[in-house]
Amino acid sequence: MTAGAALGLDLSKGLAYVANEFSGLVVVDISDPTNPIQVGQAYTDIAHGVHVAGGFSYLAAGDQGLLVVQLPPVDLSIRSIAPIQVLEGQALVKNKPTAVKVIIKKTGSGVARDVSVRLSDGSNSYTRFYVAEAQNIYDEPPYALIQDNREYPLDFSTAEAEKFIYFFSDNLAPASATLNLSAKVDYSGAIDETDEANNDLNAPSQAIHDTHWPADGWFPNLFLYYFRVDWLPIGGYHPISRFDDFYQASNSFFSAIYPVSPGRFKPDKSTLYVRSTFLNRGLDGKLDEIELIWFLWPLVPELKLAHPTTDGFVAVVPEGWFAQYGSGKLAGKRGAAYPGLPIVVAEVVVSSHPNGPITVLHEVGHQFGLRVETEEYDDAGSDDPGWGNYADIGMWVDLKLPILPLDPGGVIGDLERGIWCFMGKYQDPAEYWIDADDYSGLLTNSAASTALNSPEQGGAPAQAILAMGTLKEGGEITLDDWFTLPQAELSALAPGPYAFEYYDGQGHQLFVKSFDISTRTGYISLSEAPFAYTIPYIDGTARIAITHNGTPIAQKPVSRWDPTITLLAPNGGEQITASTTIRWSAEDGDGDKLTFAILVSADDGSTWETLASRLDQTQFTWEVAGFPPGNRYRVKVVGTDGFNTARDSSDGAFTIYWNVYLPHLVK
Numbered sequence: 001m002t003a004g005a006a007l008g009l010d011l012s013k014g015l016a017y018v019a020n021e022f023s024g025l026v027v028v029d030i031s032d033p034t035n036p037i038q039v040g041q042a043y044t045d046i047a048h049g050v051h052v053a054g055g056f057s058y059l060a061a062g063d064q065g066l067l068v069v070q071l072p073p074v075d076l077s078i079r080s081i082a083p084i085q086v087l088e089g090q091a092l093v094k095n096k097p098t099a100v101k102v103i104i105k106k107t108g109s110g111v112a113r114d115v116s117v118r119l120s121d122g123s124n125s126y127t128r129f130y131v132a133e134a135q136n137i138y139d140e141p142p143y144a145l146i147q148d149n150r151e152y153p154l155d156f157s158t159a160e161a162e163k164f165i166y167f168f169s170d171n172l173a174p175a176s177a178t179l180n181l182s183a184k185v186d187y188s189g190a191i192d193e194t195d196e197a198n199n200d201l202n203a204p205s206q207a208i209h210d211t212h213w214p215a216d217g218w219f220p221n222l223f224l225y226y227f228r229v230d231w232l233p234i235g236g237y238h239p240i241s242r243f244d245d246f247y248q249a250s251n252s253f254f255s256a257i258y259p260v261s262p263g264r265f266k267p268d269k270s271t272l273y274v275r276s277t278f279l280n281r282g283l284d285g286k287l288d289e290i291e292l293i294w295f296l297w298p299l300v301p302e303l304k305l306a307h308p309t310t311d312g313f314v315a316v317v318p319e320g321w322f323a324q325y326g327s328g329k330l331a332g333k334r335g336a337a338y339p340g341l342p343i344v345v346a347e348v349v350v351s352s353h354p355n356g357p358i359t360v361l362h363e364v365g366h367q368f369g370l371r372v373e374t375e376e377y378d379d380a381g382s383d384d385p386g387w388g389n390y391a392d393i394g395m396w397v398d399l400k401l402p403i404l405p406l407d408p409g410g411v412i413g414d415l416e417r418g419i420w421c422f423m424g425k426y427q428d429p430a431e432y433w434i435d436a437d438d439y440s441g442l443l444t445n446s447a448a449s450t451a452l453n454s455p456e457q458g459g460a461p462a463q464a465i466l467a468m469g470t471l472k473e474g475g476e477i478t479l480d481d482w483f484t485l486p487q488a489e490l491s492a493l494a495p496g497p498y499a500f501e502y503y504d505g506q507g508h509q510l511f512v513k514s515f516d517i518s519t520r521t522g523y524i525s526l527s528e529a530p531f532a533y534t535i536p537y538i539d540g541t542a543r544i545a546i547t548h549n550g551t552p553i554a555q556k557p558v559s560r561w562d563p564t565i566t567l568l569a570p571n572g573g574e575q576i577t578a579s580t581t582i583r584w585s586a587e588d589g590d591g592d593k594l595t596f597a598i599l600v601s602a603d604d605g606s607t608w609e610t611l612a613s614r615l616d617q618t619q620f621t622w623e624v625a626g627f628p629p630g631n632r633y634r635v636k637v638v639g640t641d642g643f644n645t646a647r648d649s650s651d652g653a654f655t656i657y658w659n660v661y662l663p664h665l666v667k
Contacts, residue, residue, distance in 0.1 A: 002026050002038070008049035008060065012192075014113035015039070017057055019047035025059050025069060031113040031155065039111050039158065042069050055192045072110035072158070075194045076185045079103040079162070081119075081203035083172070083179060086257055087394040087403075087439050092174055094210045095261035097397040100167040102129070102183050106156045108194060114153040116188040119167045122180050126172075127187075129154075129165040132402060141353045143417065143431075145400040168400060173261075174208045181206075211259050211446040213311050214368075214492030222260050222446075223310040223489070224251075224364065225303065226269040229317050229345070230277055230325070238318040243269075246316065246348045250360040256396045257361060257422065257434050259443040272602070272627065273306075273609040275299065275315075277325065286327035292336060293530060296343045297468075300532035301483060302610035303343070304466050305638055306599055308488035308534075312367050313343045314360055321347050334426045335359040337366040340471075340517050340531030342491065351428055354399060358422040358432045365423055368492060369445040370438055388424020391433035403433045445492070463537045464488035465643075467500065469546070469554065471529045473519050477546055477554040481595055483638070484537060484645040491533040497549045500535055505542040556643060561589025563646040565596075565639050572634075572652020576624055583619045584637045584648065592641035599636040602628070604653055608636060624656050631655040 008019030014031040024047050027040035046062035052071070059067040082088055082101045092098065100119055106112055119126040130136065130145040136152045138144055145166065146152070154165060181203040186193065193199075213222035226247050231238050251267045258265070280295040281287050287295065296315065303313050322333045330336065336345040344363035351357050394403040405419035422432040463486050469479040496516020504510055513536065519529045545555040568583040570576065586594050597613040598620055612620055627633075634650040 002028070007047065010050050010052045010057075012052040015111070017050045017052050019050040019059060021048075022046055024061075025050060025057060029111065029113060031153065040072065055194075071192070073108035073194045074110035074112050074156075074191060075107045075198070076112060076115065076191065077105045077107075077195075077198045078117075078183050078185050078201040079105045081181050081183050081201060083174075083181065083203075083206065084395045085397065086259070086434065087392050087436055090436065090439055091443055092179060092206055092208050093259045093261060093443070094208050095173050095175055095263055096259070097170070097262070098172040098174060098179075099395045099397045099400075100172060100181060101164055101395075102167065103162060103164045104154065104185055105162050106160065109158050111158055112156040112191050114149075114155065114190070115186060116190065117154065117165060117183060117185050118187040119181065119183045121172065124169070124171050126167050126169055129167045130400065132164050132166060137402065142355075142396075142399055142401050145402065166395065166400070166402070168397065177208055179206045179208060209259075209443065209447060211261075211264070211443070213260065213264070213446055214490065215445060215447055217311075217490045217492070218487075219309050219489050221264045221266045221309075222258070223307075224254075224267045224312050224314060224360075225307050225310045226267065226314045226316055227273045227275070227303075228270075229275050229315045230321060231274060231316075231318060242318065242348055242350075243316055246350075246357065249351075249354070249357045250346075253355055253357060254361055254364075256355075256398060259439065259446060268307075270609060272600070273303075281325065282327070284327060286325050287330065288328040289330060289336075290526060290528075292326075292330060292345070293338050293341070293526070296338070296341055296345070297530040297532065298614065299343060300341060300468065301466060301481075302597065302613045304485060304488065304532075304534065305483065305597055305613075306608040306610050308464070308485040311342070311489055311492075312364055314364070315343055315345045317345060317347050319348045319350065335363040337363040338529070339366075340529055340533070342367065342532065342534075349426065349428065351430075353429060353431045355396065355401070355403075355419075355431050355433060356429065358426055361422050362426070365438065365442070368442055369494065370423055370441055389421040389435045391419045391421050392436045392439075394433055396433075405433070464490060465535050465537050465544075466532065467535050467544070467556070468532045469530070471517050471519060471531065473527050475548065475553065479546075479554055479556055481640050482556055482643045483640050484643070485534065488534050490536065493533060493535075499547045501545045501547055501552075502538045502541045503543050503545065504540045510541060511536065511538045558643050559588075559590055559592060559641055561592075561641075562644045563588040563592070563594055563639050563641050565637050565646045565648045567635065567637050567648040567650060570633075570635060570654045571650050572654055574654040576633075576654060576656050577658065578625070579621055579623045581619055581621050582635055582637070586618055586637075586639050586646075588641050594639045594641055596637055596639045598622075599638065600627075601634045601636070602630050602632060604632040605634050605636075605649060611635070627656055629655075629657045 002020050004021040004023045006018050010017045016028040016030045018026040020026045024044040025042040029037045029039045044061045049060035051058045055071050057069045061067045080103045084099050085096045128148045130148050131154050136146050184200045212220045247269050255265045277295050280291050334347045346359040349357050390405045419431040419433050421435040423438050463484045466483040469477050471477050493515040495514045499512050499514045502511040517531050519526045541558050543555050543557045545552045565586045596615040598611045599608040600611045601608045632653045636649040638647050
C-alpha cells in the first residue's frame with residue numbers, strides 16, 4: 001500500500017497514520033479494510049514513529065527531531081432539517097408516513113469517515129439513516145435507497161462539502177398538532193473538529209393538518225370504489241387479474257402521493273357490479289364525448305344507492321379500450337372525467353415503475369379540484385412538449401424512493417431522473433409524481449372545514465339528497481328523479497353562479513348551497529352536461545330551487561307524502577338455482593309516479609350492489625347465473641317519487657346455488 005518501510009503506526013477514527021521512513025507521514029483511509037485508500041501525505045527526510053492526538057500528528061523525524069503536523073481541518077454542521085411526506089417544503093398531514101431529510105455540511109480540507117447523526121422528535125431518537133448517493137440507490141426501478149448507515153456510512157472525502165441523508169420510522173408520522181425536530185451531527189464525538197459547538201440544529205416547529213374528504217363533508221375518510229366496464233369474463237382477453245393488479249398498484253401510488261393518511265384512505269372494488277357500453281356506442285361501434293357521459297350518468301344513482309358514503313367511483317376499462325372504442329376527443333386518451341359526475345373512467349396501464357400507473361390519480365385529481373388546464377397543455381419546464389410539468393423534489397416514504405426529477409440548475413447531479421407530474425400526459429415507460437401547485441391545491445381542497453360537523457361529532461343527518469339533472473348549452477336545466485340517501489357523503493361543490501336554494505311551505509329560505517357547472521370540460525365543449533350531486537337534506541323543505549345568479553331556472557317540489565314499499569319475494573329461506581322473480585308492492589300517498597331500483601347483497605346486507613334501476617313495474621326477473629353460490633343473499637327495493645325515497649329488504653337470507661350434473665355411468 002505504501003512505498004518504503006512502515007516504521008511507525010497510529011490509528012485514529014478510521015484513518016491509519018504511517019511513519020513511512022523516507023516517504024514521511026502517509027495517511028490511509030482504512031474505513032474499509034479490504035480497500036485502503038491513501039488520503040494524505042507530509043514529506044520529511046525520514047519518519048521513524050508517529051502519534052496522533054488533538055488534531056495534530058507528532059512525528060519522530062530523525063535528524064529533524066520531533067515534527068508537529070497539523071491534520072487537515074474538518075468541521076461538521078447541519079444546514080437544514082426537512083420532514084417530507086410527498087414533497088419537500090409542503091405542509092404535513094396527520095398520521096401520514098413521514099421521512100426526514102437532513103443536509104450535512106463539511107468545511108475544511110480534511111476527511112470525515114462514518115459520520116454519526118442523531119435525529120430527535122421530542123419523544124424518540126433515531127440514529128439509522130440512508131445516505132443519498134448514486135451508489136446507494138438501485139439503478140433500476142424502483143430506484144429506492146438500498147442500505148442504511150450500518151452498511152453504507154456517511155463519509156466525506158477531502159473535496160466533498162455537503163451531503164443529504166434520510167431518516168425513516170413509523171414513529172415519525174405526526175400524530176399531534178405540531179412536529180418539532182432537532183438533529184446533532186457527530187453526536188458520538190468520534191471526529192476531531194475545529195468547532196464542536198455548531199453540531200446541533202433545531203428545526204422550526206411545523207403545524208400538522210387534518211384532511212377531510214371532501215373538506216365540508218360529513219365523513220373524513222376518502223372512499224374510492226372501483227368497478228369494471230367492458231370487461232370480458234375470466235379466460236377472455238382481459239383476465240380479472242389485470243383489474244386486481246391495477247387496483248392494487250393504483251391504490252399504492254394514490255396513498256403515497258395524495259395528502260391523505262393510510263387510515264383515512266378507503267378504496268374498495270366490486271366483484272359483482274360490471275357494466276357494458278355496448279348499447280351506448282354509435283353506429284361506428286365507438287363512443288364520443290357525449291355518448292360516454294350518457295353512459296356514465298345513469299350509473300350514478302345505481303352506485304350511490306349502494307355506496308352512499310363513497311366520494312368517487314372509478315370505472316376501470318381494459319388496456320387499449322380508448323383506442324378501440326373512443327372517437328373524437330376520446331381517441332387515444334387513457335381516462336376521462338366530467339364536471340358534475342362523481343365517476344371517472346380509467347384505462348388499465350401496466351408500468352415497470354411503481355410510480356407509473358397514473359390514470360386513476362389523474363382523473364380523480366379533476367374531481368378534487370385540479371382543473372383540466374393543468375394537463376398536457378401545461379409544458380412549463382419540460383423538454384418534451386405535451387408532457388406537462390416536471391414533478392418537484394420529494395419522497396415515496398414507504399418505498400424509500402427519492403423523487404429527484406430533472407433539475408435545470410444541476411444541483412442534484414447524478415441522482416436526478418426525468419419524473420413528470422401525474423396531471424400531465426401519460427407516456428410509458430415514465431415515472432410520475434406531483435408538483436407543488438397540484439399538491440398544495442389538493443391539500444387546500446381537503447383541509448378540514450367546520451361548515452358541517454362529522455358523524456363523530458353528532459352532526460351528520462339521517463339522510464342526504466342525490467340531485468340529478470342536465471344543464472343545456474343555452475343555460476336551461478332539466479331535472480331527473482332525485483333520491484334521499486341514508487348517511488351519504490356530500491359532493492365537493494366548487495362555488496359558482498348556480499345555487500340550490502331550499503324553501504319551506506311558507507316560502508322562507510332555509511339553506512343555500514352554491515355550485516358551478518359548465519358545458520365545457522377543458523378541451524371539450526358539450527351540448528349538454530348531466531350532473532349528479534349529493535347535497536344536504538334539510539328538514540321542513542317544501543321545494544328546492546336551482547338559481548343562476550339569483551334567477552330561478554328550475555325547481556324540485558318535495559311531496560308531503562313518502563312512498564311505501566313492501567318486498568314480497570324473495571324474503572328469506574328460498575333456494576334459487578337459475579332465476580327468480582323479485583316482487584314488491586308500492587304506494588304513494590299523493591299518487592306520484594314511482595320508479596324503482598333493486599339492490600342485492602351476498603353478505604347478509606353488509607354490502608350492496610345495484611342489480612337494476614329505472615324500473616316502473618313492481619316485479620323483475622333475476623337471472624342468477626354469474627353470481628357465486630352462497631346462503632347469505634338478500635335483496636332490497638328502493639323507490640322514489642322524484643324526491644322522497646322508500647326502501648324495503650328481505651327479512652331473511654336466501655340461497656343461490658348452481659346445479660351440479662353428475663355423469664351417468666352405463667355398464
